[in-house]
Each structure stands twice: as C-alpha cells, then as structure tokens.
Amino acid sequence: MKKSKPSSKKSIKSRQGRIAPRQGTSSQKPKQRWIKFVFFSDNHGNMEDTSCTDALVSFMDRFNPDYRIHGGDGFDIKALRKGAEGKDVNDSLEEDIRQGIEFIKRTKPNVYLFGNHEDRLFKTMESSGSGIIRDYCKEIIDYIVSTLKDVGCKIIKPYHAEEGTFQLGPVVFCHGYSANQNSVKEHAIHYAPNGGACVIGHLHTIMQANAKRHKGVVGFCAGWLGKQRTAGYAKNHLNTSTWGNGWCYGWIKGKEWKILQAHKVGGRWVAPIDFDIE
Numbered sequence: 001m002k003k004s005k006p007s008s009k010k011s012i013k014s015r016q017g018r019i020a021p022r023q024g025t026s027s028q029k030p031k032q033r034w035i036k037f038v039f040f041s042d043n044h045g046n047m048e049d050t051s052c053t054d055a056l057v058s059f060m061d062r063f064n065p066d067y068r069i070h071g072g073d074g075f076d077i078k079a080l081r082k083g084a085e086g087k088d089v090n091d092s093l094e095e096d097i098r099q100g101i102e103f104i105k106r107t108k109p110n111v112y113l114f115g116n117h118e119d120r121l122f123k124t125m126e127s128s129g130s131g132i133i134r135d136y137c138k139e140i141i142d143y144i145v146s147t148l149k150d151v152g153c154k155i156i157k158p159y160h161a162e163e164g165t166f167q168l169g170p171v172v173f174c175h176g177y178s179a180n181q182n183s184v185k186e187h188a189i190h191y192a193p194n195g196g197a198c199v200i201g202h203l204h205t206i207m208q209a210n211a212k213r214h215k216g217v218v219g220f221c222a223g224w225l226g227k228q229r230t231a232g233y234a235k236n237h238l239n240t241s242t243w244g245n246g247w248c249y250g251w252i253k254g255k256e257w258k259i260l261q262a263h264k265v266g267g268r269w270v271a272p273i274d275f276d277i278e
C-alpha cells in the first residue's frame with residue numbers, strides 16, 4: 001500500500017517549528033505567573049450554612065481563581081453512616097442531595113475530591129445486599145458526577161489515600177484521612193513535598209501547623225461551611241468547639257506559595273485578595 005505523503009505545507013510548518021523558533025524565545029524560560037486557587041470543603045448537604053456559601057461565591061467572583069477545589073463532604077449521607085440509628089437512618093436523603101447539588105451549581109468547582117461522607121455511597125453500592133439500595137447509591141453518584149461535569153469540573157478524585165490527592169506545584173490538596181490532634185501536621189509530613197504544603201478539610205477546624213522535616217512543610221485545615229450549632233449527631237461532642245467556618249486560598253508560582261485562611265472576625269468575613277510582592 002502506498003503511504004500518503006504529508007502535505008508540503010504541514011512539513012514546512014513543523015520544520016520551521018523545530019529549526020527556527022521565533023527570535024528571542026530560544027534561550028528564554030517561559031515566564032511563570034502566580035496561579036490562584038481556592039480550597040473549600042465540608043458543606044455537608046443540608047447542614048450547609050448558606051451565608052458562608054454566599055460569602056465564598058462573592059469572594060471567588062472577586063478573586064477569580066484558576067482552581068476552585070472542592071475538598072469533599074459536600075453531602076452528608078447520614079443514613080448510611082456506620083452505626084447510624086433512629087432518626088439518622090430513617091430520614092430521607094432528598095434534602096441532603098438537593099442542597100449539596102445546589103452548592104456545586106453555585107460554587108462551580110473545577111476539581112472535586114470526594115470525602116469520607118460521599119464514600120458511604122461507594123461503599124454501600126459495593127456491599128449492600130439490597131439491589132434497590134445499590135441502584136439508589138449509584139443513581140446519586142451518577143447525579144453528583146453529571147452535575148460536576150455540567151459545571152465544568154474536569155478532575156474528580158475518589159476518597160482514597162493514594163489516589164485522592166490533587167497537586168499544584170509544591171501544594172497538595174486532599175480531603176483528609178485521619179482525625180486527631182496531629183492530623184494537620186501528619187498530612188503535611190505525609191503528602192507535602194519538601195518546602196511545600198498540604199491543605200485538607202475533614203476536621204472542620206481552621207488550623208495551620210508547621211511540621212518538622214527537611215526544608216519544612218506546612219499543613220492547613222480549611223474549616224467547614226456548615227451550620228455551627230445544628231451539626232446533628234456531632235452536636236454533643238466537645239471537639240465541635242474547635243470547628244470553624246472558613247476556606248483556604250492562595251497563590252503558587254514554581255516552588256513559591258502563599259496560603260491564607262478566610263474566616264469571620266467580628267461577624268464579618270476577612271479574606272484579603274491583594275497580593276503584591278513583584
């Protein structure tokens with residue numbers, strides 16, 4: 001069979017591209033710019049505090065981040081909690097799903113990292129003895145994923161300690177895989193590259209922890225976006241006093257990074273967006 005010849009136009013173009021780069025560009029590195037991101041997490045379906053979402057959406061309109069990273073637990077899925085009983089088991093998931101979906105539509109994440117609460121759907125889908133329950137879980141997962149795709153989310157990661165991370169240069173993002181006093185530090189040591197940072201949700205606490213490692217690593221926890229006093233089964237636990245509403249955001253260029261925590265002070269949101277070290 002005769003091979004078709006590439007068109008002469010194409011071959012000239014590609015030769016020119018290899019042999020004769022535009023003047024002045026051959027020895028210059030492409031100029032890096034600061035990449036902006038926002039990491040928000042843990043709105044927990046119908047436990048969401050919509051006033052936090054209002055603040056987050058208006059912040060993102062002004063900040064105009066390159067990456068809008070949802071850190072997971074966007075749905076609570078109470079009924080499928082291990083050990084759930086009484087009201088939690090019997091309550092419909094309808095409102096939880098409706099509000100979690102509405103949150104995705106408003107915040108338009110382009111990265112979504114599933115949390116342990118969404119993972120209840122995946123676990124139940126794999127393990128339930130009831131075909132109807134397995135089908136229902138699959139339907140909800142499909143609904144969440146198709147909504148994410150509709151808002152332009154191209155990166156969706158499972159709740160998985162190896163596969164569930166997203167990295168931008170020296171900063172690694174994930175939902176969180178342990179919940180104790182040292183978790184923020186522990187995640188930084190585990191995931192952040194030397195001199196970098198790790199940002200998690202999961203703990204609902206606004207926190208920063210510098211960890212001991214060569215060149216240093218820093219952990220951040222973004223807080224959560226739920227209603228502080230109505231957190232269902234969690235309302236009787238002392239550690240809920242450490243919870244706070246907020247999100248993380250920042251700038252990354254090469255190995256450089258700066259991360260800030262947005263939260264309320266005196267009833268007002270504080271989240272400066274000026275960044276001027278050029």
Ligand SMILES: [Fe+2]
Nearest residue numbers: 073115116202
């Ligand atoms: Fe979580």
